[in-house]
Amino acid sequence: MQSGEHSGVKKALEKAGAYGPDVNLDNYEVGSSDVEKISSLQDVDEELKKTMIDVGVTTDDENRDGSIMFINNGMSHCSNKAEEGVELLSLREALDKYDWVKDYYWNAMDPEKDKFTAKTFLEDSDGYFIRVKKGYKAKNPVQTCMLIKSKNTMQNVHNIVIVEEDASLEIITGCTTDKHAMNALHIGVSEIYVKDGGSLSFSMIHNWGSDTVVRPRTTTILGKDAHYVNNYVILNPVGTLQSAPTTYLNGEGASCIYNTICLSHEGSEIDTGGTVIMNAPNTSAEIMSRSINQGGNIIARGRLVGNCPGVKAHLECRSIVLKDGGITLAIPELESSVADVEMTHEAAVGKIARDQIEYLMSRGLNEDEAVGMIVRGFLVGSIKGLPKNLEKEIDDAIEKSNLGN
Secondary structure, eight states: GGGOOOOOHHHHOOOOOOOHHHHHHHHSOOOOOOOOOSSSSSSOOHHHHHHTTTOOOOOOOOTTTEEEEEEEEEEEEEEEEOTTEEEEHHHHHHHOOOOOGGTTTTTSOOTSSSHHHHHHHTTTTTOOOEOOOOOOBOOOEEEEEEESSSEEEEEEEEEEEEOOOOOOOEEEEEEOOOTTTOOEEEEEEEEEEETOOOEEEEEEEEOOOOOOOOEEEEEEEOOTTTTEEEEEEEOOOOSEEEOOOOOEEETTOOOEEEEEEEEEEEEEEEEEOEEEOOTTTTEEEEEEEEEEBBSSSSEEEEEEEOOOOEEEEEEEEEEEEETTTSSEEEEEEESSSSSEEEEEEEEEEEEHHHHHHHHHHHHTOHHHHHHHHHHHHHTTTTOTTTOOOHHHHHHHHHHHHTTTO
């Protein structure tokens, strides 16, 4: 690919993201793709093992059908226990192996969207390629880990996921930084395609450094009767995070659920959201956002667009504020171009009622335990179908956060 031929993309290098603070890409060096190769995740050192486990990535492949690990900008590990139905490759390997992959390459995502997509395009960035073959229903999740290991590093990866007709898969992707990777930037461009009758659960668990800049860019396209669940969890301090994935329901009967769970610490700037565009009849969508503000700045966005009859959709943003000093902003949007739709939204920002805490304390809990129990119920209690590993991550983060203080 000759990047010099793409003047529009080059101009987009100056185009700030639609939301979130602007970022000077010149402050970072593109991460190396020449990285250590890890034959087995069990061979990693104890420090790295703990880092991976903290974002839901197991190191023994137990209850996983496959694993992919990127360090900086290079694939370090790839293993597959479900080769009969799931294909795992680097994106560059997939482009070399299959001519048809180019039909999905920068198809769902516009490289001129902003400077982050433009940089990834012009770097011809590698990433992972996951394909689930027609009719195959994976028994266990596939896991991916995106690790930044060097300071002042830009990790820009480009991923493609294809779930073919009547196939199903769960993906757990953990993104994190090594403790030495200060002043890092993560750009993750993901293009996801779920074909007719396919189903995908895509769970992201992020655990970054307090000075890390994070800019994921994800677009998903669904066919007829396809189903997609996107779970996003960030419970640890981050410098600045801005994420606004978009899903297009292009096939009749398609459905989509976004679940976002955030804990905003003092000093963190978090701007999350999701957009679902319903372009086919009888499609449905739900966007659920739950956030806890401990003194950081958090914006929760949600946008639902109904373009066809029979659309049903609901958007809900709720936040609990535990500490003064930060900003909490909920921005729900509904848009329709036809009459025959049912679309609703609700948003709420508030505090934990003192009588709830006192009731639990009367049952033998101390104040920290009472607040933790209320917070956990708030974050996961009304969100159905969260994978068990996500619930465990939430429990662990609540325990470490001293939310009652």
